[in-house]
Amino acid sequence: MSGESIWLFIVIVFFIAIIPGPNALLVLSTALTQRKLFAFVNILGVSLGFLFHAFISANGMSLLLTQTPMAFQGLKWLGVCYLIWLGYNHFKAARFAQDGVLAVVKNSGQHLYQQFTKGLLTNLLNPKIVLFYLSIFPQFVSPEHVITQSLMLGGLQATVVAAWFLVVIVMADTFKKLLTQKRTSQMLNLICGCLFVGFSVQLALFQL
Secondary structure: OOHHHHHHHHHHHHHHHHOOOHHHHHHHHHHHHOOHHHHHHHHHHHHHHHHHHHHHHHOOHHHHHHHOHHHHHHHHHHHHHHHHHHHHHHHHHHHOOEOOEOOOOOOOOOOHHHHHHHHHHHHHOOHHHHHHHHHHHHHOOOHHHHHHHHHHHHHHHHHHHHHHHHHHHHHHHHHHHHHOOHHHHHHHHHHHHHHHHHHHHHHHHOOO
């Protein structure tokens, strides 16, 4: 794998990272509505998800999923249900918002391991990422070093995405003091809820 190929891969995953999606929305909403530390732990979960995707892609499981309609549909609908659940929690937080405090998304994970799991599942239950690894990775990985190079690229993607999400957290923290009004808090959670549900609908309509 040449240096040019590595830089090209980094550019591709960076532009994919800055396109808003479930992973980015999870980190941003956590940074705004809960502790900043929770958002960092979300990032760790998302990053591990990329390494897991890289590993299963190297072992041909991504290809198996895409060639087995029932398995792919099962993964897709698990992802749909999970995104709806995340949206529901934001709607509930908007309903119970209080003056002077940015609404916390209650009952959606108040411990570090729960926030880590949220980040991991948001990544793993997205079949579009499976297709990304199936379509992009073969162009950068040599057949004789499939596993090592796949894990290296997965680590690169995790690093690039984590770096961008750290920027997102910093930007969110800058505006957090402006978001302590009850009405603003309710609006923020309603928007996040609608976006998560919107992503679930988009995923439900997705076909191979």
